[in-house]
Amino acid sequence: MEKPLWFVFPFVFLLALTAQADEGQWKTYTVADGLVSPDVTTIFQDRLGNLWFGTRDGGVSRFDRENFRSFTKKDGLPGGAIKQIFEDKRGYLWFIINGSPEPWAKGLVCRYDGKRFIKITERDGLPGGVSDAALKDKSGNLWIANEYGLTKYDGERFQHFGDKEFQQFISVQSGTDGQIYTIFESRNGYIWLGGGPRIERRGGPGRMRQRELPFVILYDGGKFHYFPLESLKDFPSSAIYAIAEDDAGNLWFGGRFVLLKYDGKRFERFDSEKQSTAEEDFSRSLATSATASPGEVLLTWKEPLGPTGEPLFVVSTYLGPGPPVRAEDSRATTRSEPHDSEVESKDYRYQHRMVRISIDSIFKDSRG
Numbered sequence: 261m262e263k264p265l266w267f268v269f270p271f272v273f274l275l276a277l278t279a280q281a282d283e284g285q286w287k288t289y290t291v292a293d294g295l296v297s298p299d300v301t302t303i304f305q306d307r308l309g310n311l312w313f314g315t316r317d318g319g320v321s322r323f324d325r326e327n328f329r330s331f332t333k334k335d336g337l338p339g340g341a342i343k344q345i346f347e348d349k350r351g352y353l354w355f356i357i358n359g360s361p362e363p364w365a366k367g368l369v370c371r372y373d374g375k376r377f378i379k380i381t382e383r384d385g386l387p388g389g390v391s392d393a394a395l396k397d398k399s400g401n402l403w404i405a406n407e408y409g410l411t412k413y414d415g416e417r418f419q420h421f422g423d424k425e426f427q428q429f430i431s432v433q434s435g436t437d438g439q440i441y442t443i444f445e446s447r448n449g450y451i452w453l454g455g456g457p458r459i460e461r462r463g464g465p466g467r468m469r470q471r472e473l474p475f476v477i478l479y480d481g482g483k484f485h486y487f488p489l490e491s492l493k494d495f496p497s498s499a500i501y502a503i504a505e506d507d508a509g510n511l512w513f514g515g516r517f518v519l520l521k522y523d524g525k526r527f528e529r530f531d532s533e534k535q536s537t538a539e540e541d542f543s544r545s546l547a548t549s550a551t552a553s554p555g556e557v558l559l560t561w562k563e564p565l566g567p568t569g570e571p572l573f574v575v576s577t578y579l580g581p582g583p584p585v586r587a588e589d590s591r592a593t594t595r596s597e598p599h600d601s602e603v604e605s606k607d608y609r610y611q612h613r614m615v616r617i618s619i620d621s622i623f624k625d626s627r628g
Contacts, residue, residue, distance in 0.1 A: 289328075294321065294327060294328030294329075295321050295328055295330070296313075296317070296319035296331075296332065297315035297317040298315075299315050299316040299317055300313050300316075301314050301342055302314040302342055302343065302345055306351070307347060307351060310322050310323065311323040311325075312345050312353070314341075314342025314343070314344075314345055314355070316341040318339040318340055318342075319331065319332040319337065319342075320342055320345075331372075331377070336377035337355070337377045338368050338377070338379060339357075339359065341358045341359075342355055343358050343367055344356040344367075344394055346396045348371075348396075348402055348413065349400045349401075349414070349415030350415050351374075352371050352372060352373050352374070353371070353372040354369065354372075354402060355371075355377075356369060356391050356394050366390040366391065366406070366439075367390060367391040367392070368389075368390065369386060369389070369390070369391050385413075385419075385420070386411050386418060387406070387408035387411065388407065388408045391405070391406060392405050392406045392407070392439055392440040392441065393405045393440050393443040393453070395444070397445045397451075398445065398449070400415070401413065401414050401415075403443060403445075403451060405443045406440065407430055407439065407440070408420075408426070409422015409423070409427075410422055410453075421479060421484075422484075426484060429475070429477070429486050429488075430455065430475065433472060433473055433475040434455065434456050434458075434472040434473060434474070434475060434499075435457050435458070435472040437457070437458040438455060438456065438457055438458065438472065439455050439456070439457075439458050440453050440454070441454060441456065441499060441501050442454045442455070442500060442502055442503055444504070444505075446505050446509075446511065447505060447509070450478055452476065452477070452503050453476065453477040453478075454475070454500030454502070454513055454515070455475055455477075455500055456473065456499025456500055456516075457472045457473070457474075473489060474518070475488055475489055475500070476522075487527070489527065498515055498518045500513050500514070500515040501516070510523050513527075562608045562609065562610050564607070564609075565607040565608060571609055
């Protein structure tokens with residue numbers, strides 16, 4: 261049986277690669293084929309084999325291997341970017357929908373029973389009626405996290421876990437606008453939450469303001485355990501965005517300017533100063549006095565220069581919103597190398613750029 265691989269190219273199209281014999285065959289799908297929007301944010305396959313494509317423009321398309329059927333506001337689907345799609349034990353589909361592309365935007369929760377879309381609210385049993393993060397556990401239960409705690413849906417009813425202590429911890433740790441950014445189930449069935457202060461833009465896309473500290477919360481099925489991460493007091497603008505577990509049972513937490521490992525007893529912090537490599541030392545020598553602070557990485561690349569001394573091409577680095585760039589963060593050095601007949605000039609310009617890292621996802625491969 262053929263098992264296609266699906267690739268998303270934002271703002272352009274979808275590609276499906278089907279393995280047949282020793283060669284792959286590509287099939288391109290666009291809006292002309294019935295896709296509701298070319299900007300796909302998530303892909304999900306239901307138990308019947310249908311593929312669901314959530315988009316940033318507030319629509320979702322179902323593909324039955326032959327035709328697309330799209331759903332939008334006209335069909336009752338709330339507007340906003342489709343962030344996640346789940347299927348519960350009854351076969352109903354759940355959509356987490358962000359009304360804003362900002363990282364702190366809270367998601368609306370909507371359920372599709374095959375006939376109509378139903379927005380889930382507090383009256384249904386979801387405190388706050390919003391989702392900061394959601395997952396489907398190994399037993400098929402849906403978990404929705406927000407500032408009010410954890411809510412589990414077992415296919416029949418909602419069950420809420422959380423109290424004033426939960427809300428107070430987030431408020432004290434990350435300010436009144438602290439938020440949960442990620443949720444993860446470890447192998448033992450425990451639910452882990454990561455979060456931190458809300459990120460706010462001030463004075464344009466290149467400037468941001470943050471307050472307080474990140475946090476980690478563990479729910480072991482009976483009670484909550486709170487980790488304030490006081491060791492990160494030197495990282496006032498950090499937040500936990502990703503959680504993963506390795507083969508040894510260690511939990512890894514990544515976020516803005518930080519990577520942590522938890523071995524069940526303590527958190528160990530990894531940063532660029534502790535993880536220096538030969539390549540980084542070489543880059544530092546090229547960049548003369550450049551020094552990487554914790555949570556920073558130094559990038560180095562070379563651009564060939566033409567006869568007039570101008571670069572034949574320029575490498576552009578995209579840096580997301582963050583602290584203002586220091587003057588010493590960008591440097592250029594020039595050196596000559598053996599002449600290549602295919603290149604007009606033997607001179608190269610080395611560019612160096614200091615960037616602040618942000619870990620958005622952590623995955624474990626088949627080798628652990």
